[in-house]
Amino acid sequence: SAVISQKPSRDICQRGTSLTxxxxxxxxxxxxxxxxxxxxxxxxxxxxxxxxxxxxxxSGFVIxxxxxxxxxxxxxxxxxxxxxxxxxxxxLCSVTTSGKETQYFGPGTRLLVL
Amino acid sequence: xxxxxxxxxxxxxxxxxIASLNCTYSDxxxxxxxxxxxxxxxxxxxxxxIYSNGDKEDGRFTAQLNKASQYVSLLIRDSQPSxxxxxxxxxxxxxxxxxxxxxxxxxxxxxx
Numbered sequence: 001s002a003v004i005s006q007k008p009s010r011d012i013c014q015r016g017t018s019l020t021x022x023x024x025x026x027x028x029x030x031x032x033x034x035x036x037x038x039x040x041x042x043x044x045x046x047x048x049x050x051x052x053x054x055x056x057x058x059s060g061f062v063i064x065x066x067x068x069x070x071x072x073x074x075x076x077x078x079x080x081x082x083x084x085x086x087x088x089x090x091x092l093c094s095v096t097t098s099g100k101e102t103q104y105f106g107p108g109t110r111l112l113v114l
Numbered sequence: 115x116x117x118x119x120x121x122x123x124x125x126x127x128x129x130x131x132i133a134s135l136n137c138t139y140s141d142x143x144x145x146x147x148x149x150x151x152x153x154x155x156x157x158x159x160x161x162x163x164i165y166s167n168g169d170k171e172d173g174r175f176t177a178q179l180n181k182a183s184q185y186v187s188l189l190i191r192d193s194q195p196s197x198x199x200x201x202x203x204x205x206x207x208x209x210x211x212x213x214x215x216x217x218x219x220x221x222x223x224x225x226x
Contacts, residue, residue: 042218101146105157
């Protein structure tokens with residue numbers, strides 16, 4: 001499976017600011033996804049990061065709040081914009097590799113918004 | 115109705131016994147089924163996947179799929195304290211282009 005890293009691993013941010021989370025994979029992958037896991041909850045898919053085009057967002061998530069980039073096959077960023085305490089969560093990057101259906105997760109970014 | 119449903123638990127099982135985790139799904143077009151384990155403070159880790167009806171075994175883990183009844187289960191034999199974690203069931207729809215939907219997870223506690 002691919003080795004996935006995320007930066008930062010954790011952060012504490014002030015209300016109204018923005019944070020960009022990076023996801024780096026050690027090999028080319030076909031699909032990259034961004035999930036959110038709020039305290040005590042399961043994973044919710046935010047969007048699919050498409051290489052070279054706009055991300056595909058799930059219901060309830062919009063580009064203005066969660067802009068996503070994927071400039072190549074190994075890297076993606078998720079920005080959490082104009083943060084509020086409700087955005088406090090773990091944000092996880094996930095990937096699939098060519099010919100495989102299984103998804104593998106990065107270590108996550110733990111975000112606390114004050 | 116949620117797309118993927120799991121009992122939240124906690125499920126408490128004595129060490130050495132069999133732990134049985136269940137999951138039901140609503141979309142009959144679902145094709146692929148996954149079990150992830152998540153330790154507290156860690157990201158999900160893939161344990162098993164299953165595509166066909168029946169059982170699939172991997173070491174102490176057995177996944178069972180029954181598409182007619184729309185349920186998938188995970189059995190853990192000879193449960194160890196290190197198996198204590200939250201187990202997430204995940205389902206991929208035939209038309210979802212690799213997107214998978216997660217259940218809310220079952221907390222499993224193995225008591226010594």
